[in-house]
Amino acid sequence: xxxxxxxxxxxxxxxxxxxxxxxxxxxxxxxxxxxxxxxxxxxxxxxxxxxxxxxxxxxxxxxxxxxxxxxxxxxxxxxxxxxxxxxxxxxxxxxxxxxxxxxxxxxxxxxxxxxxxxxxxxxxxxxxxxxxxxxxxxxxxxxxxxxxxxxxxxxxxxxxxxxxxxxxxxxxxxxxxxxxxxxxxxxxxxxxxxxxxxxxxxxxxxxxxxxxxxxxxxxxxxxxxxxxxxxxxxxxxxxxxxxxxxxxxxxxxxxxxxxxxxxxxx
Amino acid sequence: xxxxxxxxxxxxxxxxxxxxxxxxxxxxxxxxxxxxxxxxxxxxxxxxxxxxxxxxxxxxxxxxxxxxxxxxxxxxxxxxxxxxxxxxxxxxxxxxxxxxxxxxxxxxxxxxxxxxxxxxxxxxxxxxxxxxxxxxxxxxxxxxxxxxxxxxxxxxxxxxxxxxxxxxxxxxxxxxxxxxxxxxxxxxxxxxxxxxxxxxxxxxxxxxxxxxxxxxxxxxxxxxxxxxxxxxxxxxxxxxxxxxxxxxxxxxxxxxxxxxxxxxxxxxxxxxxxxxxxxxxxxxxxxxxxxxxxxxxxxxxxxxxxxxxxxxxxxxxxxxxxxxxxxxxxxxxxxxxxxxxxxxxxxxxxxxxxxxxxxxxxxxxxxxxxxxxxxxxxxxxxxxxxxxxxxxxxxxxxxxxxxxxxxxxxxxxxxxxxxxxxxxxxxxxxxxxxxxxx
Numbered sequence: 001x002x003x004x005x006x007x008x009x010x011x012x013x014x015x016x017x018x019x020x021x022x023x024x025x026x027x028x029x030x031x032x033x034x035x036x037x038x039x040x041x042x043x044x045x046x047x048x049x050x051x052x053x054x055x056x057x058x059x060x061x062x063x064x065x066x067x068x069x070x071x072x073x074x075x076x077x078x079x080x081x082x083x084x085x086x087x088x089x090x091x092x093x094x095x096x097x098x099x100x101x102x103x104x105x106x107x108x109x110x111x112x113x114x115x116x117x118x119x120x121x122x123x124x125x126x127x128x129x130x131x132x133x134x135x136x137x138x139x140x141x142x143x144x145x146x147x148x149x150x151x152x153x154x155x156x157x158x159x160x161x162x163x164x165x166x167x168x169x170x171x172x173x174x175x176x177x178x179x180x181x182x183x184x185x186x187x188x189x190x191x192x193x194x195x196x197x198x199x200x201x202x203x204x205x206x207x208x209x210x211x212x213x214x215x216x217x218x219x220x221x222x223x224x225x226x227x228x229x230x231x232x233x234x235x236x237x238x239x240x241x242x243x244x245x246x247x248x249x250x251x252x253x254x255x256x257x258x259x260x261x262x263x264x265x266x
Numbered sequence: 267x268x269x270x271x272x273x274x275x276x277x278x279x280x281x282x283x284x285x286x287x288x289x290x291x292x293x294x295x296x297x298x299x300x301x302x303x304x305x306x307x308x309x310x311x312x313x314x315x316x317x318x319x320x321x322x323x324x325x326x327x328x329x330x331x332x333x334x335x336x337x338x339x340x341x342x343x344x345x346x347x348x349x350x351x352x353x354x355x356x357x358x359x360x361x362x363x364x365x366x367x368x369x370x371x372x373x374x375x376x377x378x379x380x381x382x383x384x385x386x387x388x389x390x391x392x393x394x395x396x397x398x399x400x401x402x403x404x405x406x407x408x409x410x411x412x413x414x415x416x417x418x419x420x421x422x423x424x425x426x427x428x429x430x431x432x433x434x435x436x437x438x439x440x441x442x443x444x445x446x447x448x449x450x451x452x453x454x455x456x457x458x459x460x461x462x463x464x465x466x467x468x469x470x471x472x473x474x475x476x477x478x479x480x481x482x483x484x485x486x487x488x489x490x491x492x493x494x495x496x497x498x499x500x501x502x503x504x505x506x507x508x509x510x511x512x513x514x515x516x517x518x519x520x521x522x523x524x525x526x527x528x529x530x531x532x533x534x535x536x537x538x539x540x541x542x543x544x545x546x547x548x549x550x551x552x553x554x555x556x557x558x559x560x561x562x563x564x565x566x567x568x569x570x571x572x573x574x575x576x577x578x579x580x581x582x583x584x585x586x587x588x589x590x591x592x593x594x595x596x597x598x599x600x601x602x603x604x605x606x607x608x609x610x611x612x613x614x615x616x617x618x619x620x621x622x623x624x625x626x627x628x629x630x631x632x633x634x635x636x637x638x639x640x641x642x643x644x645x646x647x648x649x650x651x652x653x654x655x656x657x658x659x660x661x662x663x664x665x666x667x668x669x670x671x672x673x674x675x676x677x678x679x680x681x682x683x684x685x686x687x688x689x690x691x692x693x694x695x696x697x698x699x700x701x702x703x704x
Contacts, residue, residue: 013524016316037527045318062527063498149271155278155341156285156334159320162526163533164328165336167282169272171346174493174528254320 002063003085010082011063012054013040015047019054021087024115026265027079028055031097031121032192033144033176035062038096041162041254042261054086058099060183068183068191072098072199076105080113092116092265096250097224098196101126104232107213108205117213117236118264120257121221121247123228124202124235128193136190143189144176153220153246161251168251206235213238214264216249216257223247239264275342275458276563283337284556297553298330316518317525327540331549335556339478339488342457342559343470346493347532349540350486350552354453354473355381356545357487361449361469363543364535365509366417368394373411373418375402375432377425379473380656382451386420402430402437403598409440417506418447418469423462424454424612427652427676428590428669431599431606438466445500453477453643454612458566465606468495469531476643480558480565484551489535493528510534565645568681570610575684576677576691580617585695587618587673613680614642616652619673619695621702626651626673628701632694635686636677647680647687 001019003010012019013036026046028039036043036055047053058075060068069075079102083091092115095103100119107114128136136143152169160166180188206213213236217226224247233240241260245253273281284295303322305311313319322328336348351357366372374386376399386397400407402425412419419441421432434450441448447468452460456477462470472478474486501511501523510530513519517537522530540546558565577594580586588596592603592611603611619626629651630638636649640656650656653672662672679687 016518016520016525035527037525037529040525041318041320044316045313048313048316048318145271154285155273155282156337158285158330158333159322160333160337160347161320162317162529163320163536164322164330164333165340165349165532165536166347166529167337167340167345170340170344171493171526171528174346177494178496178527258319 003082005078005082005085008059008065010059010065010085011036011057012082012086013037013043015043015053015055017047017053019086020052023050023052025052025054025088025091027083027091027093028053029079029093029095029099029102030056030058030061031099032196033061033179033189034096035175035179037062037175038250042250042258045258046261052088054082054088054091056082058102060186060188061179062182066183066186068186068188071195072101072105073201075102075195076109079106080110083113089113090115092118094118094120094261095122096120097122097247098126098192101196101199101202104202105199105205107211108208111208111210114209114211116211116265117209118216118261119213119232119238120216121218121224121249122215122232123224124206124232125200126196126224128197133190133193133197136193137187140180140187140189141177144173144180147223148173148176150222151247153218153252157245157252159254161254168248172248172251202232203235206232209236214241214260215239216241216243216260216264218243218245218247218249218252220245221247221249278338278341279562280560282341283334295331295334295553295556298549301325325549326544326546327536329549329552332547332552335552335559336488338556338559339472340490342562343452343490344457344461344463344492345470345490346528348488348490349532349535350474350488350547352487352545352547353485354451354471354475354487355385357471357473357489358382358385358451360535360539360543360545361471361489362390362395362418364531364539365447365507366395369415370395371413371416372397372420373408373416374399375421375425375430376400377402377428377430378422379426379451402432405433405436405440408437412440412444412446414504416444416446418449420449420451422451422454423460424592424614427616429592429597429599429611429615431592431602431611433602434462434465434467434606438468441468442466445503445506447495454614455607456562456566458563459609459612460607463492463494468492474555475641477566477569478559478562479555480562480643480645481554482641482644482646484554486547486551486555491529491531495531497530498523514538565681566610569613569679572681572684572687573610573613573615573679576679576687577615579688579691583695585620585699587620589615589617591615614676614678616674616676618671619675619698621673621698623653623672625698625701626675627654629675629694629698632697633690634693635682635690642678644678645681647682648678650676652676
């Protein structure tokens, strides 16, 4: 569905059901150069099991108007405005990669509105190597291929996402290219990497949370390796759930991630 | 296999989509000859049907063995995913039926496999889908043929029968100017020779019966989506493709482009096309094609090596009037071939024998290694004489209009010793020469 936030259209996938703000709400927040479609299986499951679901397209991504917002803090302020537009008072926030930082900061800034926090494929801080940052600036298509390769743990993940016959490397590369091309004149990939790299307030934000937190790690994640989650897990006193996957865990291990989220949001 | 880039072509040909079977440890891909797959419980069943979870329900829609083939071919093409079908014709039909219906229009290259031409010109017309045929090199013709109800542009990487090379970058650009996708039949080239997605095509299909399988044992097809075409943008600008960008009553109002930004076409093709038309592939067939795909790089290299040897031999024979192979500078697509097909132009080509139909028949009948049959892309070398077989009802004038002479011979060069193939051809040419005046 389309919402109006700060005068601009914001898109949220509602899991194949009409949105009912009276139900317990789960908000899914995607990572860099992604959109809501990385969540659709999970979103459909929760929407058909008693939840109101908002799987967002962040500003400037997919179906949501641009421009993209400058940093994690701005995106964390945008999130409560979106909840207002949807008529939601409190929600569970589920974020992947860059989206996990937005969820964390939003939970710190508006703790009264967040019932649960789940961070998938996360690292705090989420520093991007100089080489990758530079490649994303000068050769974004090459950087997309690099990140895509690093984000997948193998070449045979079953069952494929969103259904049989999908080649995850190709589908995820196509998605990143599509999202990149959606902002002509702007290198959105470099922008998103900058958003991740610059965010320095994660550990401080953790101290402001009032809700239970969980961290879902991909045991074969090369982008945000399990050891990079230690600091935020300790700071949040978070429950840790591990799935056998790489960084693209929602597509590589959709059933395992569903089980983890069902547990984290129970 | 994580790294800074995806694995290479030869590695993907062996590994993409497959891992040792977790239940048995089997290293080769198991053949899952099962119509249906057990649900864990009622909730699991409901979530599979409602696309809340991914998995297999019924083998008309998906099957674990077929899924390996689908992922592997998609990986080799650089696509987002694929669907295995009962034949190449079924793949073409599935692509069209997913995007078009009564009142739709297609712009197609006129240089097509006869089966594809029949489907477009006669059969689909009966269902209200009209096709305008354009010579593949007529760039202005492609643009001029597009109508408001056009749903796709279509051509073969190497067109039948003359091996016209499709200028995919140019035709794709014309399609994209009008928010239309370009569908390409890549059967003759396979992804080893060319990846049409790299040049701008949006959808690719194969008759996997040919080079992908490579052994002349099975009938099958594969339809691959690049994931690059923006169906939403096309719908917003032209109203086309409501099939993908508007609610579908056949699946609880689902909007496929919302469900998957880059997989909408394949979702609809599988959830509607395979479900309702039922042109699915047998898992046993999928396994046989997988066996072929695993050696595709090795076989294609040999196909090309042998073809170049045979072409070189034929070019020096007085009984040979002309050869239609794009690597020769006499071929009208030579420049395009150098640009788009630097690894080779396939192993199927025609040449014209001097003399009568009778001499053509004598040539064919004298061959011992080449098998006289109607197929291409086998590991064994094949031959056919169109004037006495596929086009035997035509007189010489009609044959000429089709680009076929009484002496046209089509060869599909296999993997035998090139010297043996040349010896076979040499002997048959002598027989044909002696048959003059009969």
